[in-house]
Amino acid sequence: MDSDRRTHLSRARGLGSAKEGVHHFWAQRVTAVALIPLVVWFAVSLIMMSGADYGVVRAWIGSPVVMVLLVLTIVIGLHHGQLGMQVVVEDYVHNEGMKLALIVLMRFIAVFFGLAAIVAILRIGFGG
Amino acid sequence: MSVANRPVHRPLSPHLQVYKPQLTSMLSILHRATGMALSVGALYLVVWVVFASASPRTYAMFQSFNVSILGRIFLGGWLFCAFYHLCNGIRHLFWDMGYGFELKDAYRSGWIVVAVSLAATIVSWIVGLRLA
Numbered sequence: 251m252d253s254d255r256r257t258h259l260s261r262a263r264g265l266g267s268a269k270e271g272v273h274h275f276w277a278q279r280v281t282a283v284a285l286i287p288l289v290v291w292f293a294v295s296l297i298m299m300s301g302a303d304y305g306v307v308r309a310w311i312g313s314p315v316v317m318v319l320l321v322l323t324i325v326i327g328l329h330h331g332q333l334g335m336q337v338v339v340e341d342y343v344h345n346e347g348m349k350l351a352l353i354v355l356m357r358f359i360a361v362f363f364g365l366a367a368i369v370a371i372l373r374i375g376f377g378g
Numbered sequence: 379m380s381v382a383n384r385p386v387h388r389p390l391s392p393h394l395q396v397y398k399p400q401l402t403s404m405l406s407i408l409h410r411a412t413g414m415a416l417s418v419g420a421l422y423l424v425v426w427v428v429f430a431s432a433s434p435r436t437y438a439m440f441q442s443f444n445v446s447i448l449g450r451i452f453l454g455g456w457l458f459c460a461f462y463h464l465c466n467g468i469r470h471l472f473w474d475m476g477y478g479f480e481l482k483d484a485y486r487s488g489w490i491v492v493a494v495s496l497a498a499t500i501v502s503w504i505v506g507l508r509l510a
Contacts, residue, residue, distance in 0.1 A: 301510035331417035370431035
């Protein structure tokens with residue numbers, strides 16, 4: 251007799267009671283690891299640019315390497331934040347409808363702001 | 379309603395109102411709080427690049443907030459949140475790999491996180507204000 255009382259199919263799928271397996275957990279960790287060097291780079295850059303004027307900031311954002319790293323930092327940061335905020339909502343909001351609405355809303359916000367940032371950075375880089 | 383069906387309002391664990399504050403639990407709460415702050419802070423970051431892309435006038439407007447006292451506190455707080463969440467996040471990743479669970483180790487890594495994130499914040503403030 252199986253000790254964990256799950257069916258063979260359930261065990262093979264490995265999705266558990268959350269019905270999505272370890273996807274959320276794993277995505278949170280992978281984005282966390284990616285953010286370690288990105289946040290260090292970004293924080294140091296930001297401090298070094300204290301008091302920089304408009305031209306300097308634009309030239310910095312628009313340089314090719316910075317464009318790539320900045321898009322990565324913001325997009326991965328928003329994704330990681332959305333995953334984290336989802337857990338907070340799941341922990342404290344007990345009304346199922348409200349919980350679902352908030353989780354969907356936070357996804358929309360993350361995607362909207364992510365795209366806005368990408369467009370803005372590309373616009374600076376390509377001189378729009 | 380029968381007695382058996384009546385809802386019972388027993389206290390839920392952990393009993394925060396009688397719970398002795400400890401470094402480990404406080405740092406855990408702070409990790410979540412800084413994570414929430416940084417989620418909002420990330421949106422502010424997006425506003426920054428959007429304003430920078432728009433025009434010198436909108437950017438000047440944005441900058442005038444950043445250089446105000448409130449803006450300095452906001453950005454300085456943002457940096458502390460970033461450093462703290464970064465350091466404690468690394469601590470969490472080690473736990474995820476199964477290291478550092480002994481009570482002694484959890485306290486030691488906790489104090490290291492506090493020291494490093496405070497030191498990094500103070501150094502950033504000093505360097506940032508000198509350059510500004």
